[in-house]
Amino acid sequence: MRIIEGRNPVIEALRSDADIDTILINKDAAQGSLNKIIELAKEKNILVKNVDKALLDRLSENKRHQGVIAEAMEYEYKDIDDIFEYAKAKNEMPFIVILDEVTDVHNLGSIIRSAECLGAHGLIIPKRRAARINGVAAKSSAGAIEYLPVCRVTNISRTLDLLKERGLWIYGADMEGDRYIYDEKYDVPVGLVIGSEGSGIGRLVKEKCDILVKIPMKGKINSLNASNAASIIIYEIMKQRTS
Numbered sequence: 001m002r003i004i005e006g007r008n009p010v011i012e013a014l015r016s017d018a019d020i021d022t023i024l025i026n027k028d029a030a031q032g033s034l035n036k037i038i039e040l041a042k043e044k045n046i047l048v049k050n051v052d053k054a055l056l057d058r059l060s061e062n063k064r065h066q067g068v069i070a071e072a073m074e075y076e077y078k079d080i081d082d083i084f085e086y087a088k089a090k091n092e093m094p095f096i097v098i099l100d101e102v103t104d105v106h107n108l109g110s111i112i113r114s115a116e117c118l119g120a121h122g123l124i125i126p127k128r129r130a131a132r133i134n135g136v137a138a139k140s141s142a143g144a145i146e147y148l149p150v151c152r153v154t155n156i157s158r159t160l161d162l163l164k165e166r167g168l169w170i171y172g173a174d175m176e177g178d179r180y181i182y183d184e185k186y187d188v189p190v191g192l193v194i195g196s197e198g199s200g201i202g203r204l205v206k207e208k209c210d211i212l213v214k215i216p217m218k219g220k221i222n223s224l225n226a227s228n229a230a231s232i233i234i235y236e237i238m239k240q241r242t243s
Contacts, residue, residue, distance in 0.1 A: 002072045003135035005056075005065040007033045012143025014040040019073040023048045026056055029067030037068055061135040075133040078149035080159070083122030084166070086149055090121070094168060094189040095237060098124045100156055100205050101196040102226050105131045109140020110227035111194065116144035118231075118238040120192075123150045124159060156193075160208040163191045170209045172201050173229055175222070177214030184213055186237045194230045 001021070004013050013020060014037065023041050025034055027050035041048050056065045087094040097115045102108055108131040115123055131137060132152070138145045153159045160170050168191040171184070193209060195201035206212070215224065215232055224232070 002074050002133075002138070003059060003061055004070040004072055004138050005060055005062065005068070005135055006139045007037065007066045007068055009139050009141070009143045010037055010068050010070045011040065012146050013070055013072065013138075014044065014046070016143075016146035018070075018146050020044075020046050020070050021073070022046070022071045024051045024056060024059070024069045024071070025049070026053045026067035027051060028053060034068060062139055064139065075138075075145070075150075077133075077152045078122070080122075080124070080151050080153075080162070082149045083124075083151060087121040092119075092121070093187075093241075094166075095120045095241075096122050096124060096163065096168065096191045097230065097234065098156060098160070098163075098170075098191055098193045099126075099130065099226075100193055100201050101126060101129050102194065103129065103131050104197055104226070105134060105137040106140045107131070107197060107225060107227040108133075109137040109142075109145070111230045112137070112141040112148055112150065113144040114227070114231040114234050116141070116148040118234045119241065120148065120234060123148060124156070125150065125152055126156050127152045127154055157204045157208055160191065160193070160205065164208075164210075169211070171233075172206055172209035172212045173214070173233055174201055174206065174212040175214055175217075177212035179211065179213055180216055181213045181233050181236045184211060186240050190237060192230075192233060192237065194226055194233075197226050
């Protein structure tokens, strides 16, 4: 069972095709947007239970449930083909974000949120040594997880080879990159690799990248965390494509 917590994530899950079993609502909470959740649940014939806040506190993974938790089936990871089909349905060149051992679930959720908001067609994560989709990641994504296809693969390096065979140019985010992000043109099918919070992109994965791009830094702190770096580069790609 997957926990979806927080008012906005639950609303987005209800609006999507998420397989929700039950919605638990704090019986003493101020209604507000909870009324919208109850209304959407009734439209989909989903059971709503009024429960004590103590039960929500026990179930909550991030302790910020805002008085509502949805119990849904485990997240169903998609196939890479689903990502390409999503791009095709939008009549757009594929844009895929690939995470190399990003282990923080908050970063994972934030990257999913940025990727969905800024026009990426899917996210690829490794099965091992990496964050996975859970309630915290779903909450951090603010509901974007219900719309953006996320795929888990055994080997990122081999997956990059497959993406190249399907026409993608692979860009790696690296502080020692060859070019600044705004110097590159993203008018091709794009795969963007974001490395881990501590060590960045692994050596083998970096060797598979066609081009390494970097974000200009002006402050005394010369690095950003994975989600911030991803958002900046994803935005640059989206800006170029829309202009």
